[in-house]
Amino acid sequence: MVSAVLDLAAGQGAAGVQEQVAVGFRPVLPGLILALPLLGAVLNGVGAFLWRERKGLATLIGPGTLLAAFAIVLLNVLGMRSVAPHAPAIVHMWTWIQSGDLRVGADLQFDRLSLLMCMIVTGVGSLIHVYSVGYMREDPGYSRYFSYLNLFVFFMLILVLGASLPMMFVGWEGVGLCSYLLIGFWYDNRAFSNAGKKAFIVNRIGDAGFLVAMFLVFTTFGTLDFAPIVERAPDTLVYGGALVTGITLLLFLGCTGKSAQIPLFVWLPDAMAGPTPVSALIHAATMVTAGVYLVARAGVLFALSPVSQAVVASVGAGTALFAATIAIQQYDIKKVLAYSTISQLGYMFVAVGVGAFTAGVFHLMTHAFFKALLFLGAGAVIHSVHHAWDHASHDDGRPRHGDPNDLRNHGGLKAFMPKTWVFMWIATLAIAGVFPFAGFFSKDEILWSAGAYGYPILWGVGLATAILTAVYMTRLMVLTFHGHNRTFGQGGGAEAARYMHEAPPVMWVPLGILAVLSLAGGWVNIPEALPLPHIGWLEGWLEPVFEPAMSVAAAHGIEAAHAAPTGGGEALWALLSTVAALVAVLLTYRALAGRRVPTEAEAVAPIGFARVLHDKWYVDELYDRLIVRPSMALWRGCWRVVDAGIIDGTVNGAGHVARLFGWVGGQLQSGRVTTYLFVFMLGAVLVLGVLA
C-alpha cells in the first residue's frame, strides 16, 4: 500500500512503472495530484478514530493537501501553456486489467480539457475546504467530514484524468459513493440518510446505461482508451448509424443520472440534506458536471450521431426550463439553489448537445464559480440564523425552533451580513446573465450557439429560462437580505440585531475570492462579435481537444451560422438577453421588495398553479406511484411467496421430514433389553433364511 502510494506520488520509478509522454509536454508530478487528496482522506479517516478532538490537525491535513494539489495542477497548466498543442499526454502507471483482448491500464490523460477540469476541481474545491473549516467547526464529525471531502476530490480527479472509460467509471462511481456518504453525513437523521440512498439508487439507473455503452464501445473498437477511440471513431462508425446512436444515448443515460437531468433529476434536491459546503462542492460545482464533461470527452461520438445530439440538447433545454419553474416557488434556500443547479446543468447540455462544446465547458466553469458562491453564501446565512437562535435560546432559556433554511425565516440580513450580501448579489447577477458578470458571457454563448446551429426552439426555451433564472434568484435575494428581518418573528428586529452576525473571515474570504471569479471569470472568452476587446483564450485553449468532433461535424455540413434564427448578429442578441435579464431582476425586485412576507409559522399553503410549482410538478409523487410502489409490492410478493413460502418452506420441510423419520426410529428404541434381543433374533433368522 505504502509503496503503491509512493509510486503514485512519483508517477514513475519503481518496477513496472513507465511513462509514455508525447513530445512537448511532460506532466509535472502527475501521481501526486491524485496521491495528495487520497493521503488526506486516509489520514483524516484514521484521525476520525484516533484524534477526533484534535481539529487543528484535521484542518491542516484537509485543506492543506488540496491546496498543494492545486499548486501542482497550476504548474502543469503553466507547463502546458508553454508548448504547442499536442496529442494528450498519457501517464501509464500500471496495467489494471489484462484479459484476452481487453487491456485496461491505470492511465491518466493530461490534455487541456482534463487540466481545466482539474483546475476547477482543486481550485474551487480548495476554497470550499477552507470555508468548511469555519462552517463545520463545531461538528463532532469534523475529521470524518474532511476525510470524505478529500476522498471525493480524489475520485473526481480520477474521473477527469482517467484515460479510458473504465478509469473514468472508477471515478464516476467513487464520487457517487462520496456523494452518498456526505448527503447522509448526519446519518442519525432518518430523512437525511434516506436522501443519501435515493441519490445512490437513482444514480445506479444511469450507471447501467454507462456500463452497457462501455460494452458496446469495446465490441466496436476493441479498446476502451479515449485516445484510440477518438482517433478511429470517424472511420469505424457510420455517421448517424444505429450503433453510435445507441452508444451515445446510453452514455447520456449515465449523464442524466450523474448530472440530474430529466428523468433522473429527483435525487439532487434531496441531496441538499448534506452539509452546505458539500452541496456547493459536489452537488453544484463539480460532481454534477461530470455528465457534461463525459459528453465533451466523447464529443466525437456525439458529433457522429445527430439524433443523440438532438436528444441531449432537447433534454437539456427541457430540464433547464422545468427546473427553473420549480425554483420560483420553493422556500428552502438550498432547494431554490438545487433546482437552479439542475436548470443550469440543462444549459450546459444544450451547449454540448448542439455541438458547442467550448460553450458548454465555459458555462461549466463559470457556473462552478457562481454556484459555489451562492451555496457558500446560503451556508453563511444558514449558519448565522442557526447560531442566532442557539444563542438567544441559551440566553433567556426560551427555545426558538424553525428551519434555518427557510427563506421566510430570513429577511433584512444585509444589515447584519453586508459582505455576504454583496457577494451573493454578484453571484445572482452572474447567474442571471447580466453584463459584465461571468454568467453573461457563458450563457450568451450557449444561447447564441443554440440559435446559430439551427435550434431556434431551444434558443427560445433558453432565453425564457434565463428570464426565469433572474426572477427566482432575485426573489431569493429579496426574501433573504431585504425587507424586515423575520428570524425572531415579525417584530423581532432588536433581538436579531443583538444575535445575528457576519460570517467569520475563514468563511467570507473564500466567498470574496469566488465573487471575484464570478465577476471576472467570464472575461477569458469574450467573443469577437461583441464591441469589446476580443479575448479567445478559452476557445483557443480547448480548440485542439474538440478539433476531432468539430471536423466530424464540418465534414457533414454542420457549422454555426453567423446570424440568429430571426436575423441580427450575436451582439444584438447578447444585448437583448442581458437587457431581458436586467429587466427581470429589476421588476422582481420592485414587485417583492417592501412587501410583507409571512414567516414560516404564519405561512399558508399556496393555491392554484403556484401549488403545483411548490410541489415540484408532483414528479416525486408520480415516480412513487409508477415505480417505487409497484416495485415495493413486487418485492414484498417475492419475499412472502418466493422467499418465505418456497425457499423457507423447502428448507423447513426437509427438517420436518427428518424429524418424522427420527420419531419413527425413536419408537423402536424402547429401552427394553428383551425387545432388542427379540428383534436381533428375528434379524439373525432373516439373514440365515436369505443365505440358506
Added chain:
Amino acid sequence: MSPALAGLGTTDLVALLVSAILFSIGVLGVLLRRNAIIVFMCVELMLNAVNLTLVTFSRLHGVEGQVLVFFVMAVAAAEAAVGLAIIIAMFRHYQVVDLDRYRVLKW
C-alpha cells in the same frame, strides 16, 4: 435328506439334533426369561450348542472345526467373566436382576 447332510452317520444326526434342541432352548430362554442370570446361562447354552455342531461337522470335514471350538470356549470364558461382572454391577445398582427393570438403554 438335504444335500448338506449327505455322508453323515446316525450318531452325527443325533448329535446335530441335540445341538438344535439345545440351541432352541437357549434362544427361547434368552427371549422369554426375565432373570439376567438365566438369560446369560442360555447364551452359554447356545454357544455350547454351536460347539457341538462344530465338533460333529469336524468329523466329516477335518480338524478346523475342533480348533474353532477352542476359540469359542476361550471367548465364552472371557465373556462369562465380563458378563457376570456387569450383572453384579447392575444388581448392586438396582437391587434386582430382572431385565424388565433395566429400561435405561435408550437415547
